[in-house]
Amino acid sequence: MVEDKGGRLSMRFKDLLLDREVVLSPDILALSTGAVPGDNEGLARTMKLERDDLGWFQEVHLKQRPVDFFTEGVYMCGLAHAPKLITETIAQAQAAAGRALTVLAAERQRIGGVVAVVEKDLCAACLICVRACPYDVPYICEDGYSMIDPARCQGCGICSAECPAKAITLQSYTDAQLLAKCDALLAEAAS
Ligand code: SF4
Ligand code: SF4
Structure with a gap:
């Protein structure tokens, strides 16, 4: 809840990490626009890409393969994955480019024997x-x-x-x- 308290902004909200109510008096309150996944069902079906319950593309593993799909050679970053800060998007884009380079830069690819x-x-x-x-x-x-x-x-x-x-x-x-x-x-x- 946002109130004007004697000419100052007052914000009261539930901090889910702290699990308690917090009151702040910020100088500026900037509201961000909500984001929803685009119409990506066709792309997901064609490329065999995993999506979460909300429709965002889903990585293989949050820590071990955070920009990979199960489909080899396809990588994700930014808003395809989920809404995030621009610094996180840039870091993820660099990670995705790095993963793609490991494929493109190799003269030969080694493949697993379980085929x-x-x-x-x-x-x-x-x-x-x-x-x-x-x-x-x-x-x-x-x-x-x-x-x-x-x-x-x-x-x-x-x-x-x-x-x-x-x-x-x-x-x-x-x-x-x-x-x-x-x-x-x-x-x-x-x-
Ligand atoms: S490999 Fe087996 S399943 Fe595939 S087309 Fe031949 S008989 Fe059918
Ligand atoms: S094992 Fe058979 S079903 Fe699985 S990826 Fe290989 S070809 Fe496709």
Whole structure:
């Protein structure tokens, strides 16, 4: 609440961090304009970008990857993320540019080994993996089987689990490896 007390401004508000009522007498009271997310649903769907409940784009991890999306190679800063001070926006923009430079400046990119691989002779080109992949990686090539670019695959394993022909293997997580782990776990639990 704002009042005029003998020619001076008086502000009374609840400080949520202190969890108590605070009264201030500022010289100037400047109200900022509220901000809401733009119409970003189409962009989020196309680029597979996470958003929070309010519709702002959401980082992978507040501390460990504060300007990254789960979609590799896409970074955020400023009002795309949430309303913030200009100093925070500049710092975040520098961080996003720095992250992008690590990709652009490298002559070669190293990719993880946990990627999906298609056994082309088993593939029936049913399109299930194409539709299931949250990152739009698989596609049916001209020769009529599913292709997965290992540089784009995020290793989530969804296509591997969905493929009815068992034509897709997630490297390092083959059925034999997982069954061996289960056997070892059960044997240990039973002993
Ligand atoms: S789900 Fe399996 S069978 Fe179907 S297109 Fe993909 S790899 Fe081929
Ligand atoms: S493992 Fe995940 S990211 Fe990779 S192709 Fe399959 S569904 Fe897509």
